[in-house]
Amino acid sequence: MSTENHYIGRFAPSPSGPLHFGSLIAALGSYLQARSQQGSWLVRMEDLDPPREMPGAADDILRTLEAYGLKWDGTVMYQSQRHDAYLAQINDWLRNQEAYYCQCTRKQIKLAGGYYPGTCRELNQHATNSAVRLKVTTPVTHFYDKLHGQIEIPGPLAREDFIIHRRDGLFAYNLAVVLDDIEQGITEIVRGADLIEPTGRQISLYRLLQHPEVSYLHLPLAVTDNGSKLSKQNHAPAIDKANPKPALLQAMTFLGMNPPADLMACSLDDILKWGAQHWHVDQLPKTTAITLAF
Helix, strand or coil, X not given: CCCCCCCEEEECCCCXXXXXXXXXXXXXXXXXXXXXCCCEEEEEECCCCHHHCCCCHHHHHHHHHHHCCCXXXXXXXXXXHCHHXXXXXXXXXXXXXXXXXXXXXXXXXXXXXXXXXXXXXXCCCCCCCCEEEECCCCXXXXXXXXXXXXXXXXXXXXXXXXXXXXCCCCECHHHHHHHHHHHHCCCEEEEEHHHCCCHHHHHHHHHHCCXXXXXXXXXXXXXXXXXXXXXXXXXXCEXXXXXXXXXXXHHHHHCCCCCCHHHHHCCHHHHHHHHHXXXXXXXXXXXXXXXXXX
């Protein structure tokens, strides 16, 4: 299939636990945005951080998506199978002096004001016990979001040389997500508003790689009454695989849609078809967080 002018979206969960309602919002929003444009919807498993992963969570997430009728296109990509691609790009930047080894600790950066000041940029540090940072020569100070409009990025954050390979040997999220989105041909990223902040760094990677930039749509986050994001780390309850319709319709309502009551009697396929037909970005709540009563 030619991807020219073809919409390709994706849902990219981390397997640190089962899908919860906040995850469902991100999955459903990205799914409906893709299907409303007759586009493809891919799934990528961001199993980049083994210490945070839960055994069996990746398969459980896929089974949950299936139980909710969220059928993906193609095969699932796993970041754990992409290490060679990440390392090859890092080594290329190191050879071209576009990246460098850094031995600064978090404590040292905090004492320097909270943003990395470029301490190791010209020191030619050795690789042992070092992180790798990318030289930021053209900071991205703003970008356009389809829901929130122009997003301004604080100057110190935009100018900061950021980590692409961690001291503990793990690959950084910003590097992996951009290389994977390029590999999968993603044209638009629909995800939660908690990922607005790193977007500027990801755009800088697209530009360094001389690849066309994607568009962005950051959905509101579901938060508890104390302001905490629903997350696996905060022990958000798993959504029910055996009875998916109530949570699916609740997620549609959360996203500004008004599903009729009689949809509850319809099949999952018909509910999702209704969702794709009635999905409009301009009906989304123009906020970064919405409080849920749990």
